[in-house]
Amino acid sequence: MARNRRSSQRVTMGEVAQLANVSPSTVSLYLRRPGEVSPRRADKIQAAIDRLGYLPNTMAGGLASSRSNVIGVLVPTITNSFFSETLETLERHLRSAGYQLLIGNTEFDDSREEELIRSILSWNPAGLVLTGFLHNRKSLSLLAHNDTPIVEMWDYGQPGLDMVVGFSHHSCGRLVAEHMLRQGRRRMAFVSTNFQRDVRAGDRYHGFRDTVEAAGGTVELRELSGRSHAEETGRLTQTLLQEHPDIEAIACSNDMVALGVMMECQRQHWAIPDRIALAGFGNLDFTTSTVPPLTTIEPPRREIGQHTARMLLSRLKGELPESDRRLDLGVRLVERQSV
Amino acid sequence: MARNRRSSQRVTMGEVAQLANVSPSTVSLYLRRPGEVSPRRADKIQAAIDRLGYLPNTMAGGLASSRSNVIGVLVPTITNSFFSETLETLERHLRSAGYQLLIGNTEFDDSREEELIRSILSWNPAGLVLTGFLHNRKSLSLLAHNDTPIVEMWDYGQPGLDMVVGFSHHSCGRLVAEHMLRQGRRRMAFVSTNFQRDVRAGDRYHGFRDTVEAAGGTVELRELSGRSHAEETGRLTQTLLQEHPDIEAIACSNDMVALGVMMECQRQHWAIPDRIALAGFGNLDFTTSTVPPLTTIEPPRREIGQHTARMLLSRLKGELPESDRRLDLGVRLVERQSV
DNA sequence: GTCAAAAATCGTAGCGCTACGATTTTAGCT
DNA sequence: AGCTAAAATCGTAGCGCTACGATTTTTGAC
Numbered sequence: 001m002a003r004n005r006r007s008s009q010r011v012t013m014g015e016v017a018q019l020a021n022v023s024p025s026t027v028s029l030y031l032r033r034p035g036e037v038s039p040r041r042a043d044k045i046q047a048a049i050d051r052l053g054y055l056p057n058t059m060a061g062g063l064a065s066s067r068s069n070v071i072g073v074l075v076p077t078i079t080n081s082f083f084s085e086t087l088e089t090l091e092r093h094l095r096s097a098g099y100q101l102l103i104g105n106t107e108f109d110d111s112r113e114e115e116l117i118r119s120i121l122s123w124n125p126a127g128l129v130l131t132g133f134l135h136n137r138k139s140l141s142l143l144a145h146n147d148t149p150i151v152e153m154w155d156y157g158q159p160g161l162d163m164v165v166g167f168s169h170h171s172c173g174r175l176v177a178e179h180m181l182r183q184g185r186r187r188m189a190f191v192s193t194n195f196q197r198d199v200r201a202g203d204r205y206h207g208f209r210d211t212v213e214a215a216g217g218t219v220e221l222r223e224l225s226g227r228s229h230a231e232e233t234g235r236l237t238q239t240l241l242q243e244h245p246d247i248e249a250i251a252c253s254n255d256m257v258a259l260g261v262m263m264e265c266q267r268q269h270w271a272i273p274d275r276i277a278l279a280g281f282g283n284l285d286f287t288t289s290t291v292p293p294l295t296t297i298e299p300p301r302r303e304i305g306q307h308t309a310r311m312l313l314s315r316l317k318g319e320l321p322e323s324d325r326r327l328d329l330g331v332r333l334v335e336r337q338s339v
Numbered sequence: 340m341a342r343n344r345r346s347s348q349r350v351t352m353g354e355v356a357q358l359a360n361v362s363p364s365t366v367s368l369y370l371r372r373p374g375e376v377s378p379r380r381a382d383k384i385q386a387a388i389d390r391l392g393y394l395p396n397t398m399a400g401g402l403a404s405s406r407s408n409v410i411g412v413l414v415p416t417i418t419n420s421f422f423s424e425t426l427e428t429l430e431r432h433l434r435s436a437g438y439q440l441l442i443g444n445t446e447f448d449d450s451r452e453e454e455l456i457r458s459i460l461s462w463n464p465a466g467l468v469l470t471g472f473l474h475n476r477k478s479l480s481l482l483a484h485n486d487t488p489i490v491e492m493w494d495y496g497q498p499g500l501d502m503v504v505g506f507s508h509h510s511c512g513r514l515v516a517e518h519m520l521r522q523g524r525r526r527m528a529f530v531s532t533n534f535q536r537d538v539r540a541g542d543r544y545h546g547f548r549d550t551v552e553a554a555g556g557t558v559e560l561r562e563l564s565g566r567s568h569a570e571e572t573g574r575l576t577q578t579l580l581q582e583h584p585d586i587e588a589i590a591c592s593n594d595m596v597a598l599g600v601m602m603e604c605q606r607q608h609w610a611i612p613d614r615i616a617l618a619g620f621g622n623l624d625f626t627t628s629t630v631p632p633l634t635t636i637e638p639p640r641r642e643i644g645q646h647t648a649r650m651l652l653s654r655l656k657g658e659l660p661e662s663d664r665r666l667d668l669g670v671r672l673v674e675r676q677s678v
Numbered sequence: 679g680t681c682a683a684a685a686a687t688c689g690t691a692g693c694g695c696t697a698c699g700a701t702t703t704t705a706g707c708t
Numbered sequence: 709a710g711c712t713a714a715a716a717t718c719g720t721a722g723c724g725c726t727a728c729g730a731t732t733t734t735t736g737a738c
Contacts, residue, residue, distance in 0.1 A: 351694060351695090352694065352695065353694080353695095363694090363695080364696085364697090367695065367696060367697095368696095371696080377704095395694090395695080396693090396694055396695070398693090398694080398695090399693070399694035399695040399696085400694080400695055400696070401695090402693090402694080402695070402696090403694075403695040403696040403697080404695080404696055404697080405696095
């Protein structure tokens with residue numbers, strides 16, 4: 001059944017034109033602006049398209065128009081509901097506007113990010129979405145030589161390259177700290193994924209520590225070696241509370257870490273929140289189901305996707321004023337029973 | 340600073356050639372097969388590329404060679420560690436072989452899948468990766484008129500369109516059932532996400548029910564209205580156990596559902612596993628941290644990605660015999676303390 | 679019926695690159 | 709030095725489409 005040599009793309013616009021008895025230009029026009037073709041031809045063209053199973057060749061179109069419907073998106077990892085929900089929303093909004101997402105995984109590594117930026121720019125994308133403000137020197141130079149619209153998302157508070165949609169991670173830390181202080185806690189700890197890996201976790205820590213210390217409290221820091229891992233988190237929690245048995249509250253860089261801490265507390269029979277208050281970050285699905293339900297920070301995951309899409313789209317239409325290129329979506333403390 | 344009208348792609352291969360004092364063909368050759376260019380020119384060309392910040396235009400290249408380095412991947416949702424881990428692995432393996440992933444979200448909707456297939460085929464992709472065997476009529480016809488290599492992943496046991504990498508969901512159900520039967524349970528229930536939405540959850544249910552009933556047990560089915568939602572799961576569990584207080588074991592279509600059930604059991608003081616045995620599917624991160632840790636099925640998430648990539652790559656090199664186009668990776672029961 | 683204006687259609691010239699055969703250069707002999 | 713084979717380089721002709729100005733057809737006022 002394998003008909004041709006290779007190239008799955010067989011039917012061309014010219015063949016459609018021939019069958020419909022019009023010129024290729026008319027077919028092209030019909031595809032791009034159907035309203036400008038007379039109904040009679042439009043029907044014949046559509047019939048020919050259906051009959052032949054014609055699919056336009058995106059590359060040829062993109063080359064000829066020197067525009068592309070590609071938007072590149074780089075996230076540290078898609079294995080993480082933070083970014084995957086943003087991606088899903090972003091995808092939905094951009095696709096309905098006719099754009100195609102090219103997704104890349106930086107794995108929290110800026111030289112990988114550079115490689116991906118290079119690869120995506122070679123598609124001549126209509127836009128580019130990056131996570132955070134941290135890019136290496138070469139990436140910055142690549143982007144500087146390029147007038148592609150760029151959104152930096154999931155952070156806020158630095159100038160940024162072009163457009164910014166996110167929230168302040170420092171505020172997240174502050175919010176948790178204020179809540180714990182309000183509950184009368186003073187001796188705190190912060191258990192975190194690795195700062196090297198995730199700079200934004202570092203920002204949350206600083207917001208937490210600054211607020212606690214300003215109120216006369218203390219913060220003990222524990223950093224995991226990599227991403228959150230239940231076993232390591234358990235061990236870390238155990239030694240933390242052996243060394244500092246007076247700790248009254250633990251803030252975590254994210255909900256997975258908080259879950260690890262919570263399970264260790266259950267094993268050790270340290271009651272939450274009576275003996276130890278606990279808070280996370282992310283408001284992941286399971287946080288409503290733990291016992292007790294986890295107090296956490298709700299980051300605007302889907303909103304980031306939605307507003308990134310909106311900004312990019314209006315920017316591409318050339319109607320986004322300079323003043324609207326920066327958006328702080330803020331965060332919300334979700335008060336449950338763990339603090 | 341905005342120099343040109345539009346088109347972020349400014350420097351062409353011709354300009355590089357001019358600066359390096361060679362013809363454009365030589366630059367092209369250098370980029371594609373560097374070994375065939377003399378070291379002297381190679382250096383000059385590389386210098387020119389660096390100096391001008393040249394980035395090749397993927398679309399032009401793709402059009403000219405009528406090949407593309409694009410591989411389309413369709414998953415039901417990326418907001419789910421099942422698929423996102425497969426995607427991450429797939430991405431890593433394929434990118435290192437020079438391919439670019441075009442990811443689409445079908446949202447468990449086959450007309451959306453069709454639209455995405457159309458959109459991806461218009462890129463003239465080198466390969467296509469789909470989730471499962473269920474595709475609508477038009478999708479099948481699109482694919483039939485097209486000799487793009489296709490992998491259907493995350494399932495096994497049907498003929499498939501071309502290549503298949505996955506495991507049997509029926510076996511997952513059977514494995515859980517056998518384990519529960521071994522523990523002496525007979526009156527069972529299955530709490531599931533919606534079958535309409537996720538056909539594979541239905542297969543797991545059938546595997547479970549068939550095995551239990553063959554051993555003389557009973558299975559009560561409860562289906563959620565959509566994706567797993569902690570609150571609805573809790574309600575469903577409560578009424579299930581009111582109506583059938585003799586139930587001794589609950590199998591769930593996935594770990595999130597199992598977590599919802601577990602939390603409801605805790606609220607109602609039904610001891611797990613003494614009063615009720617519980618099992619999930621997926622072996623998600625949190626399953627080691629629950630109390631008690633959850634018995635579940637480990638699907639080969641990363642292996643699917645890895646073998647899909649391997650198969651696709653060797654197929655693209657034309658060296659994958661017909662006999663190696665189908666791979667059952669199997670699953671493993673992870674015995675913890677909930678059953 | 680005639681004619682100008684508007685609408686519809688068409689032809690041509692690329693977009694930036696690759697494939698491949700033609701041509702030039704180099705290397706290795708005698 | 710002269711010659712041949714191999715290696716390196718180049719020129720040309722597209723890939724399938726879009727942009728845009730030129731041409732043809734239609735419309736409707738008189």
